[in-house]
Amino acid sequence: MKEIQIGGLVSFTTIDYPGKLAAVIFLVGCPLRCAYCSNPHLLDVRDGEYDPEKVFDWLKERVGKLEAVVFSGGEALMQGDAVLEYMQRVKKLGFKIGLHTNGFYPEILKRASDTVDWIGLDYKATRNKYPELVGQNIAHDHMIKSLNIWLDTGKDFEVRITCDPRHITKLDLLEIANDLHTRGVKKIAIQKYIPHFEDETHTTTINERNQYFDDENLRNQINNSFESVIWRE
Numbered sequence: 001m002k003e004i005q006i007g008g009l010v011s012f013t014t015i016d017y018p019g020k021l022a023a024v025i026f027l028v029g030c031p032l033r034c035a036y037c038s039n040p041h042l043l044d045v046r047d048g049e050y051d052p053e054k055v056f057d058w059l060k061e062r063v064g065k066l067e068a069v070v071f072s073g074g075e076a077l078m079q080g081d082a083v084l085e086y087m088q089r090v091k092k093l094g095f096k097i098g099l100h101t102n103g104f105y106p107e108i109l110k111r112a113s114d115t116v117d118w119i120g121l122d123y124k125a126t127r128n129k130y131p132e133l134v135g136q137n138i139a140h141d142h143m144i145k146s147l148n149i150w151l152d153t154g155k156d157f158e159v160r161i162t163c164d165p166r167h168i169t170k171l172d173l174l175e176i177a178n179d180l181h182t183r184g185v186k187k188i189a190i191q192k193y194i195p196h197f198e199d200e201t202h203t204t205t206i207n208e209r210n211q212y213f214d215d216e217n218l219r220n221q222i223n224n225s226f227e228s229v230i231w232r233e
């Protein structure tokens, strides 16, 4: 089996796994091409710059200092068995295992669900707008399958919505929130879109990016539907 391909590492974070001091491992490769992607250097499948065994040895030294290791990307589950096996090894060191995922690989998520303790799942747009945002027709359906699989585990998780004003209106955000509420989701995070790589044909204004966060009525409607809503600005 091919070993995992690691394209990045954050050695210490307090914001990527709820309530835990964590490291984040960024795996290369992603099946989507989101318009707002902040990690375009991680999208293509290629050899990673980091030696997985050296990273593992480094993690051994972090036992007792860190509490969790989060697998991110790209899309970590794209690496299938290689990432599942690596997660299992890291878990045996005593770390909680977190996963940031776009939900594109529900069957792999199911196989990972014994090992992974918490996920942050992206819900990127309404179903009809998913293809224009991510460049894939079936991504929304896969993400919903992943959501249902994780709901069945009973484990903790958060659904994240990044509010790119080019692809999400305030009404869309309400529609997504209603869908998540109906499906029984308890915790969501609404994230401000950050224009990392905008060109002249895709500019957004500060007001457009802030519109969801400045609308008290919208915030209250959404806040009232969930146990926890983080407005991540």
Ligand code: SF4
Residues within 6 Å of the ligand: 030, 031, 032, 033, 034, 036, 037, 038, 039, 040, 043, 073, 074, 075, 102
């Ligand atoms: S799923 Fe994440 S890594 Fe993949 S293209 Fe979208 S934003 Fe980038």
